[in-house]
Amino acid sequence: xxxxxxxxxxxxxxxxxxxxxxxxxxxxxxxxxxxxxxxxxxxxxxxxxxxxxxxxxxxxxxxxxxxxxxxxxxxxxxxxxxxxxxxxxxxxxxxxxxxxxxxxxxxxxxxxxxxxxxxxxxxxxxxxxxxxxxxxxxxxxxxxxxxxxxxxxxxxxxxxxxxxxxxxxxxxxxxxxxxxxxxxxxxxxxxxxxxxxxxxxxxxxxxxxxxxxxxxxxxxxxxxxxxxxxxxxxxxxxxxxxxxxxxxxxxxxxxxxxxxxxxxxxxxxxxxxxxxxxxxxxxxxxxxxxxxxxxxxxxxxxxxx
Numbered sequence: 001x002x003x004x005x006x007x008x009x010x011x012x013x014x015x016x017x018x019x020x021x022x023x024x025x026x027x028x029x030x031x032x033x034x035x036x037x038x039x040x041x042x043x044x045x046x047x048x049x050x051x052x053x054x055x056x057x058x059x060x061x062x063x064x065x066x067x068x069x070x071x072x073x074x075x076x077x078x079x080x081x082x083x084x085x086x087x088x089x090x091x092x093x094x095x096x097x098x099x100x101x102x103x104x105x106x107x108x109x110x111x112x113x114x115x116x117x118x119x120x121x122x123x124x125x126x127x128x129x130x131x132x133x134x135x136x137x138x139x140x141x142x143x144x145x146x147x148x149x150x151x152x153x154x155x156x157x158x159x160x161x162x163x164x165x166x167x168x169x170x171x172x173x174x175x176x177x178x179x180x181x182x183x184x185x186x187x188x189x190x191x192x193x194x195x196x197x198x199x200x201x202x203x204x205x206x207x208x209x210x211x212x213x214x215x216x217x218x219x220x221x222x223x224x225x226x227x228x229x230x231x232x233x234x235x236x237x238x239x240x241x242x243x244x245x246x247x248x249x250x251x252x253x254x255x256x257x258x259x260x261x262x263x264x265x266x267x268x269x270x271x272x273x274x275x276x277x278x279x280x281x282x283x284x285x286x287x288x289x290x291x292x293x294x295x296x297x298x299x300x301x302x303x304x305x
Contacts, residue, residue, distance in 0.1 A: 235262055
């Protein structure tokens with residue numbers, strides 16, 4: 001398609017999209033004539049699979065699933081090998097939890113193009129959502145084999161390995177992703193926790209620091225880094241990170257409990273321990289552990305411990 005034709009097509013789509021999504025048409029204006037050229041353009045593009053694909057995709061993105069299904073089916077009728085239309089139709093069915101129909105669409109994409117990584121990936125997500133995780137992992141690896149830079153597939157593989165306790169394989173997948181998306185703070189956050197689960201404290205520390213460097217306004221990396229430092233016996237640094245995490249999000253029950261433990265067991269600072277256990281109990285009044293620790297601190301303060 002040449003540039004002029006594509007520009008014209010996109011212009012038509014941009015005009016039709018608000019009409020289709022709102023269900024409204026512009027009001028008629030008096031003394032406005034429709035030229036023969038305008039009619040020719042409509043006729044020229046009404047049988048374009050690309051137009052129906054774009055309209056269906058935008059409708060689906062905006063939650064207009066019935067309209068999306070209608071338009072994507074038109075695209076497929078006009079071009080039975082339109083692999084992207086089958087893929088997006090599968091996504092429409094997935095959003096509606098019509099799993100069988102979605103599965104047929106995703107499988108069709110692979111039938112049309114055995115190298116269509118997105119089809120494998122979406123079939124994976126469907127498998128996972130319908131509790132077929134093992135099959136999903138196999139398909140994810142197939143998607144990565146076809147497209148080694150498929151970041152979503154690599155990330156999902158890492159998360160599945162992590163959930164299965166295969167931490168070494170999860171770390172390998174996360175490391176591949178750092179090469180592809182070196183500015184992804186959440187990726188380094190996940191990598192840091194995987195390292196920690198493997199007992200690699202120094203590597204975990206560096207990964208969390210990198211996550212914080214890339215996204216300093218997120219509380220989770222500070223909190224997890226505090227956990228790492230606490231386990232490494234670096235108590236003062238741990239306190240600093242817990243406090244920083246609570247500055248960003250002061251509803252973290254575990255952070256207050258961990259601070260309470262540090263002040264009670266490591267620092268013998270009963271006032272700070274009391275403050276943090278009380279904050280934890282405010283957030284979770286049903287916590288027996290917080291209640292017991294608060295009572296223990298009060299006994300110590302009253303000279304009964």
